[in-house]
Amino acid sequence: MLKIGITCYPSYGGSGAMATELGKTLADKGHIVHFINYEVPFRLNGYHQRIVYHHLEIPTYPLFKYPPYTLALASRIAEVALNEKLDIIHAHYAIPHSICGYLAKLMVPNLKLVTTLHGTDITLVGNDQTFFPITKFAIEASDGVTAVSQSLKEDTYKIFDIKRDIQVIYNFVDTASYKRERNSKLVNCLGLNGKKVVIHISNFRPVKRITDVIEIFKGISEKVDSVLLMIGDGVERSKAEKLTAKYNLDVRFLGQQANIIPFLSVADLLLLPSEQESFGLVALEAMACNVPVVGSKVGGLPEVIKDGDNGYLVEVGNIGLFVQKSLAILTNDNLREIMGNKGRERAVKYFDQGKIIKEYEEFYYQILKG
Ligand code: GMT
Numbered sequence: 541m542l543k544i545g546i547t548c549y550p551s552y553g554g555s556g557a558m559a560t561e562l563g564k565t566l567a568d569k570g571h572i573v574h575f576i577n578y579e580v581p582f583r584l585n586g587y588h589q590r591i592v593y594h595h596l597e598i599p600t601y602p603l604f605k606y607p608p609y610t611l612a613l614a615s616r617i618a619e620v621a622l623n624e625k626l627d628i629i630h631a632h633y634a635i636p637h638s639i640c641g642y643l644a645k646l647m648v649p650n651l652k653l654v655t656t657l658h659g660t661d662i663t664l665v666g667n668d669q670t671f672f673p674i675t676k677f678a679i680e681a682s683d684g685v686t687a688v689s690q691s692l693k694e695d696t697y698k699i700f701d702i703k704r705d706i707q708v709i710y711n712f713v714d715t716a717s718y719k720r721e722r723n724s725k726l727v728n729c730l731g732l733n734g735k736k737v738v739i740h741i742s743n744f745r746p747v748k749r750i751t752d753v754i755e756i757f758k759g760i761s762e763k764v765d766s767v768l769l770m771i772g773d774g775v776e777r778s779k780a781e782k783l784t785a786k787y788n789l790d791v792r793f794l795g796q797q798a799n800i801i802p803f804l805s806v807a808d809l810l811l812l813p814s815e816q817e818s819f820g821l822v823a824l825e826a827m828a829c830n831v832p833v834v835g836s837k838v839g840g841l842p843e844v845i846k847d848g849d850n851g852y853l854v855e856v857g858n859i860g861l862f863v864q865k866s867l868a869i870l871t872n873d874n875l876r877e878i879m880g881n882k883g884r885e886r887a888v889k890y891f892d893q894g895k896i897i898k899e900y901e902e903f904y905y906q907i908l909k910g
Contacts, residue, residue: 542566542904545574545620547613547640548632550581552772552796553743554821555658558688558711559632560584565714565897567591574624576617578609582798594620610636614643621648628904630654631682634661635671638678652907655682657706659818659839660747662696676700684907686900689840692818707903710843711819712896715888718828720880721805730792732806736766736870739807739831741800741822742814744774751776752813752859754783754791759863761789764870769807771797804829808876809869815856817841823851824891827883832876834865844891850883 544566548559560583563573567590575581578596598612613636617629621644629644629651631637638655645651655678666675679685680702686709687693693706727733738757742748750770757768768791770780777793784791797803800822804810810826812835817823819840823833827844833851835841847853852865869876 542571542628542901542908543574543624543626544571544904545576545617545624545626545629546632547576547617547629547637548581550575550577550579550584552582554711554819555633555656555661556581557583558658558821559630559656561712561714561893562630562897562900563591564588565893566900569897569901572624574620574626576613576620578613585798592624610640611643613637614640614647617641617644618647621651626651627908628652628654630656632656633658634675634678635665636674638682639674642678642681652683653681654684654686654904654907655679656709657685657687657692657696657818659688659692659816662692662699663816663818663839664747667699672700676702679706680704684903686903688819689843691840691843695818695839709899709903710891710896711821711824712891712893713821713824713828713887714893715828715884718801718804718825718887719884720830721801723802723805726802726806730767730769730806732767734765735790736760736764736808737769737806738766738809738811738866738870739769739771739803739826740811741771741803742774742812744772744776744780746776747815748774748776749813749815749856750780751783752857752862753811754780754787754789755859756811756813756862756866757789757791758787759859760866760870763867766790766870767792769794769803771795771800771803800825801829804831807831809834809866810851811862811866812836812841813854813856813862814838814841820844824887827851828887830877830880830884832869832879832883834862834869846882846886850879850886 631641837853
């Protein structure tokens with residue numbers, strides 16, 4: 541049994557979701573897991589006897605124009621690690637969590653630091669000159685580093701020119717919970733009956749290209765009686781809402797949802813036309829619920845979606861082809877069902893929680909052996 545500290549961004553987003561699911565599954569397997577965050581991670585619901593949440597209070601002081609989150613977190617990790625005798629601190633998202641873990645490690649004898657790279661910490665933020673040197677340092681100074689796809693691993697080597705080993709451990713899904721469920725209640729209350737249901741779920745940041753989602757849906761709805769469910773929220777929402785009004789489309793902006801299974805269960809297609817995606821966790825969650833995916837041919841998405849098998853991959857920004865591939869699925873119920881089944885099979889075979897958790901456990905023991 542290990543004592544593992546986890547720090548992550550607790551709000552809506554793939555890295556926080558993944559870190560939390562990892563912690564919950566490790567606790568189910570008998571390990572003791574300590575979350576150290578400024579708020580309870582959104583997927584950490586309910587009591588678990590082997591999970592402890594340690595709140596991080598970030599002090600403000602008139603002198604501080606920018607409250608020092610990084611130092612407060614490093615201090616809190618060190619405190620928890622000493623009190624709880626942690627074996628490992630697992631930092632999700634390099635900036636600044638990995639460097640916080642490194643500072644804590646300097647204060648706590650024998651504490652090992654594992655960093656998981658999630659994507660934008662490498663391809664967007666870490667790549668920015670402001671954070672480049674410290675991100676490179678954190679990756680090199682961690683005892684172990686994992687990346688959520690082969691593509692992200694290669695990007696990290698290319699961007700930071702580092703030589704150390706990085707282990708690919710894919711994101712995972714609990715296929716026992718993520719499965720298509722009957723949901724006539726949602727169908728009735730959203731008035732979806734008889735319509736094809738297209739879905740998009742994200743944090744609505746520019747990297748997700750949600751105006752492309754609306755443009756693609758415009759093309760779809762010209763040919764098929766359909767509705768688009770937009771789940772999530774973020775800076776691009778108002779642009780997408782304006783476009784929806786301009787084209788007079790049936791798009792439902794449903795905001796952030798803690799549980800997306802009911803929505804995926806009524807969906808016929810997930811659209812993910814992102815500019816960049818190191819993995820695309822939501823694509824995997826859709827696959828587990830028998831939903832075909834049409835996504836961008838970028839980053840780690842080709843490792844998740846098998847083109848022509850459980851969905852299609854299209855060049856970023858090629859709206860016409862996104863529409864064509866989406867229509868191919870939405871106008872052929874047989875194909876849609878076959879693709880949905882193949883996605884589910886792929887999720888179970890390669891990305892199931894049970895398989896991936898073992899990889900994390902082996903990785904931890906390997907790091908502890910030194
Ligand atoms: O995509 C985002 O903006 C959120 C970001 C995050 O840190 O939550 O997602 C990244 O990590 C996810 C979990 O590993 C991956 O599934 C996403 O593909 C990745 N996002 C990008 O690479 C853009």
